[in-house]
Amino acid sequence: MARGMCVIRGLGFEEVEINVHHEQLEVSDYSLEHTLGCGQEFLWGKDELGWRGVIKGRLTRLREVPGGLEVGLYDGGGAGWFRDYLQADVDLQRVVATFPRDRVLMDAVSACRGLRLLRQDPWECLAGFILSSTKQIVQIRQIVQLLCERHGRPVTGSESLRSFPSPETVCAVGEAGLRACRMGFRAASLLGAARAVVDGKLDLEGLGTLPTGAAREQLMALRGVGQKIADCVLLFAYGRQDAFPVDVWVARMLQVVYFPRRKPSLAELREFSSGHFGPYGGYAQQYLFHYARTSGAGLFEK
DNA sequence: AGCCAGGCCTGTG
DNA sequence: CACAGGCATGGC
Numbered sequence: 001m002a003r004g005m006c007v008i009r010g011l012g013f014e015e016v017e018i019n020v021h022h023e024q025l026e027v028s029d030y031s032l033e034h035t036l037g038c039g040q041e042f043l044w045g046k047d048e049l050g051w052r053g054v055i056k057g058r059l060t061r062l063r064e065v066p067g068g069l070e071v072g073l074y075d076g077g078g079a080g081w082f083r084d085y086l087q088a089d090v091d092l093q094r095v096v097a098t099f100p101r102d103r104v105l106m107d108a109v110s111a112c113r114g115l116r117l118l119r120q121d122p123w124e125c126l127a128g129f130i131l132s133s134t135k136q137i138v139q140i141r142q143i144v145q146l147l148c149e150r151h152g153r154p155v156t157g158s159e160s161l162r163s164f165p166s167p168e169t170v171c172a173v174g175e176a177g178l179r180a181c182r183m184g185f186r187a188a189s190l191l192g193a194a195r196a197v198v199d200g201k202l203d204l205e206g207l208g209t210l211p212t213g214a215a216r217e218q219l220m221a222l223r224g225v226g227q228k229i230a231d232c233v234l235l236f237a238y239g240r241q242d243a244f245p246v247d248v249w250v251a252r253m254l255q256v257v258y259f260p261r262r263k264p265s266l267a268e269l270r271e272f273s274s275g276h277f278g279p280y281g282g283y284a285q286q287y288l289f290h291y292a293r294t295s296g297a298g299l300f301e302k
Numbered sequence: 303a304g305c306c307a308g309g310c311c312t313g314t315g
Numbered sequence: 316c317a318c319a320g321g322c323a324t325g326g327c
Binding site for chain 3: 135142179183184265
């Protein structure tokens with residue numbers, strides 16, 4: 001671990017000095033580009049110093065270095081909470097080894113080497129994916145960033161970044177204020193979820209102790225949360241790697257590759273996937289999703 | 303300009 | 316059970 005002062009160029013004129021220390025995380029096969037760019041989260045960004053994001057209300061920086069990752073922590077690091085978030089202890093080789101050796105999936109693994117699933121904060125993940133429905137990822141990012149800018153709290157270590165607003169804050173903002181963040185009809189759903197948390201009807205901590213099916217039921221009881229969004233939350237925030245979100249991209253790919261002669265329902269695609277891709281199906285799903293979105297339209301005729 | 307986006311809900315047949 | 320339409324907004 002190295003301690004020191006780091007000079008950051010501020011948005012405007014003066015440079016500010018912020019106390020930062022770095023920790024090296026020994027890990028092989030960790031691609032920040034794929035992990036932070038694959039659409040499992042919506043707030044990490046890249047600037048001249050590398051990747052920057054907010055974990056637990058603190059600015060956190062990430063860079064790939066030989067042998068692993070360098071984590072820049074601002075005021076209050078050292079507890080190792082970022083290890084859980086980054087899921088760097090997962091043996092990716094072992095995960096990939098459980099995949100069926102289908103051509104597309106193997107191609108996806110090659111194309112997205114080092115893609116890992118994070119362990120996100122449940123509220124941020126739930127809120128983010130409530131805002132995701134019928135939106136392109138670039139737009140989801142815009143909405144979530146606007147929500148943070150307007151209603152988040154200051155972030156330790158950063159002059160400009162704001163944290164993701166809490167359920168209490170979202171309730172206080174109200175539907176009109178949320179709609180002003182360009183989220184359209186999703187505002188009511190986000191507000192409803194925030195109220196459920198504040199009222200204690202939805203215990204996000206408690207979900208972690210429930211079996212996947214029961215946890216999914218709780219999430220799907222929320223307005224605006226169907227199986228797809230629930231599965232995203234189960235996979236990205238609760239580490240349920242058997243959850244397999246089927247969105248339009250994954251559905252299209254599954255249909256073309258595995259059912260070339262017909263068009264199965266979503267239910268059938270989910271049923272097929274849960275059996276076909278094994279205990280780490282959620283990982284496989286993310287490889288397929290990112291591959292489908294980034295490998296050009298050549299995969300599909302249309 | 304028009305289609306579609308990491309969906310979901312509420313009708314109808 | 317399947318399917319259509321509506322919902323806000325904006326990228327491409």
